[in-house]
Amino acid sequence: MESGSFIEDDLRTQCSDMLYSVQTKTGKGYIYTLIEHQSRPEKLMAWRLMRYSMEAMQRHLEQDNETLPVVIPLLFYHSTTSPYPYSTQWLDCFADPELAESVYTQAFPLVDITAIPDDEILMHRRVALLELVNELACLLEQWAVPKEQFRGLMYYILERGNTSNAEQFLQGIATKTTDYREDVMTITEQLEAKGEQRGIEKGILLGRQEGEHSASLNIARQLFANGVERTLVKMSTGLSDDELASLDD
Template sequence: MKKRPHSTPHDSLFKRFLRDNETARDFLDIHLPPALRQLCDLSTLHLESGSFVEDNLRASYSDILYSLQTSKGEGYIYVVIEHQSTPDSHMAFRLLRYALAAMQQHLNRGHKALPLVIPMLFYHGTISPYPFSLCWLDEFPPDSPAKQLYLGAFPLVDVTDIPDDAILQHRRIALLELVQKHIRQRDLSHILQQLVEVVLMGYTDHQQFKTLFTYMSLHDNSADPDNFIDQSAAI
């Protein structure tokens, strides 16, 4: 979290109130949604230093981060106040980015698990009520598969769990996958024939083959490079 060298009048006013623990507890006790309020032990509220707001946006936004204990372990509440009169239509995504930055800071301090970070927006703009959704997934088009993607596990290509015979059917990517699957083994000679078979399929261009050979050499495996070259001579 960056230190903030300069402040605006808006920022000074916001911080004057919400840096006071008793005032902050009142604010959070009143404005946290009931389900989240029940999770939070506000008596453990602690002000954290610094800011996640980008330097060029400090005239438009102020932020403040609190750590506290929740019923599920250590957590944070992150409050942003929007000073500009016209609200940001991408504020939900901005809050998500700042919340992720707070999570990263938590990990950087040596913690192993991600913490719960509750982002909140304090709004006092000219349009009332606040006109935008604060669910960042609503920023995608209505027919977007974003919710299905981002609410589930991300795609994984685990070559360590793919049989070699299946990898050989993967056309232009087969050579990369086969080498990467076995590169941590000291001796690659046991897959030499498979490597040659893939190369002879004709999917690998000269530069890819050259890069592959250099890569294998750098890893100091005991596969015989001359043998590999001899068997690949038909390329």
């Protein structure tokens, strides 16, 4: 029997669980048992059992195993209602079991970006940006979104969406939503100011680096004037051989 429990704290007075490890032909497996102290039918019990089983699988992986184990869920149920009134097939917990079965019993779709040419990816991005602008414009026309929420939504899309065409996106919104045009212009101005500030900070950094380099050159000149060997000058200033050679010219 394995140690630990997967039951939520607020349910521990109502049920208990045990996880047994067994050896199979292909490796280690488990039997997960859930015992209801005050048994009552639960419509989504199959999903609870599946969720606990997946947590057991995750624990198995965390023990440096490279493949998932088979975990057999087993419910001990005793109540006046018999037989059990709900399905024990976890896919039946979905509103559309047939759709869920088609999704979760076959390979997941994969989009291999590395196999798509760059120009095609760029085209998809442009189309996606246009679709996003159109959809947002339609939603804003249908619902009167408060100005603060609108600005928050715009900032979220620009920051979390990691869009490289922020200006184009905002221009599209401003064109299609007259009620929020002033807010869009305010956001645009704030982004421009933020970009200018970043440019200033970058300029300060470059200026500082250039100043440090100039100081290193002056120190090297003084060291050479005092007869210090080139090797020691190089170690002291961090200048390259080419930079030191330029001082000899």
